Amino acid sequence: MDLDLSLAAPGLTARLVDIESVSGSEGPLADAIEGALRRLPHLDVYRDGNAVVARTRLGRARRVVLAGHIDTVPVAGNLPSRVQDGLLYGCGGSDMKAGVAVQLRLAALAAEPGPDVTYVFYDCEEVEAERNGLLRLSRVRPELLAGDFAVLLEPTGGVVEGGCQGTMRAEIRATGKRAHSARSWLGVNAIHEAGRILDVLRRYRAREPEVDGLTYHEGLNAVGISGGVAGNVIPDECVVTVNFRFAPDRSAADAEAHLREVFAGFEVAVTDAAGGARPGLTDRAAASFLTAMGGTPRAKLGWTDVARFDALGVPAVNYGPGDPQLAHRADEHVPLAAITRCEERMLAWLSG
Amino acid sequence: MDLDLSLAAPGLTARLVDIESVSGSEGPLADAIEGALRRLPHLDVYRDGNAVVARTRLGRARRVVLAGHIDTVPVAGNLPSRVQDGLLYGCGGSDMKAGVAVQLRLAALAAEPGPDVTYVFYDCEEVEAERNGLLRLSRVRPELLAGDFAVLLEPTGGVVEGGCQGTMRAEIRATGKRAHSARSWLGVNAIHEAGRILDVLRRYRAREPEVDGLTYHEGLNAVGISGGVAGNVIPDECVVTVNFRFAPDRSAADAEAHLREVFAGFEVAVTDAAGGARPGLTDRAAASFLTAMGGTPRAKLGWTDVARFDALGVPAVNYGPGDPQLAHRADEHVPLAAITRCEERMLAWLSG
Numbered sequence: 001m002d003l004d005l006s007l008a009a010p011g012l013t014a015r016l017v018d019i020e021s022v023s024g025s026e027g028p029l030a031d032a033i034e035g036a037l038r039r040l041p042h043l044d045v046y047r048d049g050n051a052v053v054a055r056t057r058l059g060r061a062r063r064v065v066l067a068g069h070i071d072t073v074p075v076a077g078n079l080p081s082r083v084q085d086g087l088l089y090g091c092g093g094s095d096m097k098a099g100v101a102v103q104l105r106l107a108a109l110a111a112e113p114g115p116d117v118t119y120v121f122y123d124c125e126e127v128e129a130e131r132n133g134l135l136r137l138s139r140v141r142p143e144l145l146a147g148d149f150a151v152l153l154e155p156t157g158g159v160v161e162g163g164c165q166g167t168m169r170a171e172i173r174a175t176g177k178r179a180h181s182a183r184s185w186l187g188v189n190a191i192h193e194a195g196r197i198l199d200v201l202r203r204y205r206a207r208e209p210e211v212d213g214l215t216y217h218e219g220l221n222a223v224g225i226s227g228g229v230a231g232n233v234i235p236d237e238c239v240v241t242v243n244f245r246f247a248p249d250r251s252a253a254d255a256e257a258h259l260r261e262v263f264a265g266f267e268v269a270v271t272d273a274a275g276g277a278r279p280g281l282t283d284r285a286a287a288s289f290l291t292a293m294g295g296t297p298r299a300k301l302g303w304t305d306v307a308r309f310d311a312l313g314v315p316a317v318n319y320g321p322g323d324p325q326l327a328h329r330a331d332e333h334v335p336l337a338a339i340t341r342c343e344e345r346m347l348a349w350l351s352g
Numbered sequence: 353m354d355l356d357l358s359l360a361a362p363g364l365t366a367r368l369v370d371i372e373s374v375s376g377s378e379g380p381l382a383d384a385i386e387g388a389l390r391r392l393p394h395l396d397v398y399r400d401g402n403a404v405v406a407r408t409r410l411g412r413a414r415r416v417v418l419a420g421h422i423d424t425v426p427v428a429g430n431l432p433s434r435v436q437d438g439l440l441y442g443c444g445g446s447d448m449k450a451g452v453a454v455q456l457r458l459a460a461l462a463a464e465p466g467p468d469v470t471y472v473f474y475d476c477e478e479v480e481a482e483r484n485g486l487l488r489l490s491r492v493r494p495e496l497l498a499g500d501f502a503v504l505l506e507p508t509g510g511v512v513e514g515g516c517q518g519t520m521r522a523e524i525r526a527t528g529k530r531a532h533s534a535r536s537w538l539g540v541n542a543i544h545e546a547g548r549i550l551d552v553l554r555r556y557r558a559r560e561p562e563v564d565g566l567t568y569h570e571g572l573n574a575v576g577i578s579g580g581v582a583g584n585v586i587p588d589e590c591v592v593t594v595n596f597r598f599a600p601d602r603s604a605a606d607a608e609a610h611l612r613e614v615f616a617g618f619e620v621a622v623t624d625a626a627g628g629a630r631p632g633l634t635d636r637a638a639a640s641f642l643t644a645m646g647g648t649p650r651a652k653l654g655w656t657d658v659a660r661f662d663a664l665g666v667p668a669v670n671y672g673p674g675d676p677q678l679a680h681r682a683d684e685h686v687p688l689a690a691i692t693r694c695e696e697r698m699l700a701w702l703s704g
Contacts, residue, residue, distance in 0.1 A: 165534065169583055181595045182517065182654035184571035185558075191574035191592070195550030202544050206537075219536035222543035223583050228576030231521055231595060231624075235575065240543070243533045243583060272583075302534035 001028060003036040005108035009101040009343040010088065010336040016070075016097040017081040017090035023071040023131070026050040026123040030070060033121050036104065042111045043119075046144060050123035051133040053144045054107055056116045063116040064285050064350075065150035065314060067134065067305070068100045069125030076330040089333040094322030098334045099153025102321065102343045106350060113350040115285060118147055125305065129274070134308050142312055149285035150309040151346075155322025158338055160293050161300035162214045162279025162317045164307055168244045168255050169223070172197050173267040179234040187234035191227045194238035198222065200262060201242070209247045212279045214299035216247035220262070241271075245301065248276035248310070277307040280315015292349035293319060353380060355388040357460035361695040362440065362688040365453040368422075369433040369442035375423040375483070378402040378475040382422060385473050388456065394463045395471075398496060402475035403485040405496045406459055408468045415468040416637050416702075417502035417666060419486065419657070420452045421477030428682040441685040446674030450686045451505025454673065454695045458702060465702040467637055470499055477657065481626070486660050494664055501637035502661040503698075507674025510690055512642060512649035514566045514631025514669045515662070519655045520596045520607050521575070524549050525619040531586040539586035543579045546590035550574065552614060553594070561599045564631045564667075566651035568599035572614070593623075597653065600628035600662070629659040632667015644701035645671060 001019060005012070021029040030050040037045045043054040050070070072092030081090030088098075100121060107119045122133030129135065138145055174194040179187025206218040220242060227238030246255040252275040260268050280286050281297065290297055297317070300306070306316035321342040326332045353371060357364070373381040382402040389397045395406040402422070424444030433442030440450075452473060459471045474485030481487065490497055526546040531539025558570040572594060579590030598607040604627040612620050632638050633649065642649060649669070652658070658668035673694040678684045 167534070167584075180654065181571065181573055181575055182519070182597050183569075184573045184597070185569070189553075189573050191577050192550060192554050194577070195547060195554050198544060198547030198550060201541075202547050217535075217537070219533065221533055221536045221541055221586055222579070223533055223585060223587065224580030225543050225546070225577050225590060226580075227574070228578075228593065231575050231593070232519075233575060234573055238577060241580065241583070245534050245536070302532065 001032045003032045005036050005104055008340065009105045010339045012104060013093060013098045013101040013339055014081045014088055016101055017093045018079065020075060020079060021071050022074050023124050023127040026071050030123065033070065033104065037107060040108060043107060048137060048141060049133065051137055052121045054119045056113060058116050060116040062285050063118060063147040065118045065120060065145060065147040065309065066103050066106065066153065067120035067150060068096050068103050068153045070100055070121050071123050071126050073126050073328045078330050078332065086336050087333040088336055089331065091332065094155050094332050094334040095327035096154050096320055096322055098322050098339045099320035101339065102153060102346060105343050106346055109347055110350045114352055117350060118144065120145065134305050138308050138312055145309065145312055145314065147314050149280060149283045150306065150314045150316035151289065152304060152306050152316060152318045153320040154304060154318045155320050155324045155327060156318050157323050158321060158342065159295055160290055160297035160317050160319045162281055162297050163211065163248045163277040164300040164302065164304045165216055165248065166246045166250065166252055166255060166274055166276035167303045168246065168252060168259065168273040169271045170242055170259050171269045171271055172240045172242055172263050174238045176234065176236045178229065178236045181232045181234055184234050190235045190238040194227060194240055197240045197263065197266060207247065209249055211247055211249045212281050214279050214297060216299045217301060218247055219245045246276065248278045251275055274303055275307055275311065277310030277316055279317055283315055286315060286317065288352065289349055292352065293345050353384045355384045357388050357456055360692065361453040361457045362691045364456060365445060365450045365691055366433045366440055368449040368453055369445050370431065372427060372431060373423050374426050375476050375479045378423050382475065385422065385456065389459060392460060395459060400489060400493060401485065403489055404473045406471045408465060410468050412468040414637050415470060415499040417470045417472060417497060417499040417661065418455050418458065418505065419472035419502060420448050420455050420505045421475065422452055422473050423475050423478050425478050425680045430682050430684065438688050439685040440688055441683065443684060446507050446684050446686040447679035448506050448672055448674055450674050450691045451672035453691065454505060454698060457695050458698055461699055462702045466704055469702060470496065472497065486657050490660050490664055497661065497664055497666065499666050501632060501635045502658065502666045502668035503641065504656060504658050504668060504670045505672040506656060506670045507672050507676045507679055508670050509675050510673060510694065511647055512645050512669050512671045513652035514564065514633055514649050515600045515629040516652040516654065516656045516658050517568055517600065518598045518602065518604055518607060518626055518628035520598065520604060520611065520625040521623045522594055522611055523621045523623055524592045524594055524615050526590045528586065528588045530581065530588045533584045533586055536586050542587045542590040546579060546592055549592045549615065549618060559599065561601055563599055563601045564633050566631050566633065566649060568651045569653060570599055571597045598628065600630045603627055626655055627659055627663065628655065629662030629668055631669055635667055638667065638669065640704065641701055644704065645697055
């Protein structure tokens with residue numbers, strides 16, 4: 001399958017949507033992207049699995065990275081793409097083939113950009129973290145991701161979203177002593193004990209710290225609770241699973257220490273953790289990016305792959321034409337005008 | 353298989369243990385019991401499924417009912433029976449073939465008892481309530497269970513345990529509003545809301561009321577809790593399953609009204625309920641029974657089949673030679689001397 005990069009980004013988005021690429025099956029789309037990029041003499045192209053990286057080699061003082069995932073959630077009867085009332089409908093159009101189309105257009109058109117540019121197209125973003133193509137690249141070819149500033153073209157509705165918050169899940173365990181429920185006073189009810197864990201959560205006041213000029217908003221919440229042995233047994237264990245969303249001024253280690261302090265007296269087992277990312281809006285490339293895109297940047301509260309760039313020392317923001325509210329929905333769609341606007345603004349920025 | 357009712361109760365218990373009768377497979381034992389009882393001319397014998405009922409017809413002013421289940425939990429390598437150091441080992445010996453042996457001996461020996469006597473042998477007590485043979489009899493032949501006082505010969509360690517407490521399970525539901533956990537303030541966390549249910553449980557002070565001279569001890573406990581949608585979702589529902597054990601001065605309807613009052617403001621769904629039983633120790637037959645057995649009676653806290661007699665208007669107590677702590681254990685056993693003592697005392701009572 002050939003990709004014609006002379007198509008403007010809206011038409012190119014439709015082509016990309018029509019090349020099905022559910023996570024794990026990105027091969028044909030990765031081949032098409034690699035083929036199109038290899039036809040551009042100003043780029044060096046690398047392939048790793050179903051990830052493709054293309055880089056200018058102009059010897060500029062600064063390098064920016066533009067990244068996007070090429071996989072989608074499973075198709076939900078929403079292929080092939082169709083256009084209606086200025087909206088392009090189809091699986092992955094918003095999340096995030098519109099962004100990928102903009103990347104490809106920039107790769108084709110910006111032969112002499114102001115900064116050097118690295119274009120990253122990666123696989124398996126919509127599935128478990130361990131399969132994530134950007135994570136794999138950061139392990140096997142970290143030098144390919146190096147830069148001074150990165151933009152992830154995830155759907156943000158055309159607003160710059162800076163950095164991202166970290167996320168940590170932990171199991172907080174209350175214990176007791178089993179007994180027959182007909183003689184409950186012979187036991188200690190672990191579910192009742194877990195009330196003290198819920199007390200902590202109900203009392204908790206989340207911070208709203210400013211980091212690099214953006215205001216984040218933390219949260220500490222139970223996302224699961226489970227306890228009980230049988231209908232006639234006083235239970236000896238109750239586990240509350242909490243999810244802590246923390247601002248990028250805390251590391252994952254800081255976040256864990258905070259959880260252990262908050263739940264002092266209970267067994268705390270961290271089950272997964274991913275650090276956040278500072279927005280890096282004080283970087284020069286970031287500042288010119290902000291000016292070019294316009295609008296007021298906001299803090300990204302959900303965890304995204306910008307954190308992988310942060311881990312490599314590259315500050316990063318999210319910015320893309322899709323609508324994040326429509327991601328993963330059968331009626332997913334993206335306004336053609338938003339794709340055009342994103343393409344124009346980013347091209348102006350890179351050429352500036 | 354013939355049962356020789358001239359054997360004293362300890363030897364007869366061993367015979368009964370050796371006729372395997374796991375719940376649902378009581379046929380051979382029910383046949384043996386029916387056959388032995390039909391050879392006793394002073395009794396009318398009835399058969400319903402694997403339940404057998406035998407009644408004297410002496411026209412006495414009062415009638416007592418002696419009841420026991422003939423099924424056991426699954427055999428655990430503990431058959432055939434064996435005697436060691438004065439203890440009879442074997443599946444169901446304590447729970448409750450020792451009691452059944454005493455019933456059979458009384459049926460054979462007490463040809464002219466003081467009150468009329470009804471002997472009830474029933475199936476499927478060790479499995480779900482709907483299969484219980486005493487429940488079935490109470491529906492299809494309630495007149496066979498009529499009486500002024502009933503003794504269930506369940507293992508009580510030779511102590512009279514009066515009546516029983518009722519039990520009710522209910523699901524108390526806390527609700528909220530889903531949101532992504534990265535923006536938790538857009539939702540309402542149902543697990544945190546359930547903290548208020550646990551507050552009620554932690555504050556609850558259980559009654560210890562006296563009923564017919566015995567002191568009961570209520571309890572209201574969470575026996576299960578469950579909530580959570582996914583690790584990144586603020587949950588919109590959390591369900592606490594509570595078990596309310598209530599003294600026999602409350603009916604099941606009273607108990608439900610109490611739960612609804614205690615959990616006012618929450619959705620309360622009663623999932624199962626079984627009323628308790630008053631001990632009826634003010635009944636003349638019960639008083640003479642207490643005198644004959646000796647010792648200090650105590651309240652039965654766990655729910656037992658005496659409640660089925662209460663539902664038919666027959667006050668009832670538990671009294672048997674087995675050890676309730678040993679029920680359902682592979683090393684289940686019963687002291688031969690305890691069986692003899694029970695047989696002697698009950699025979700003296702019936703003859704008095």
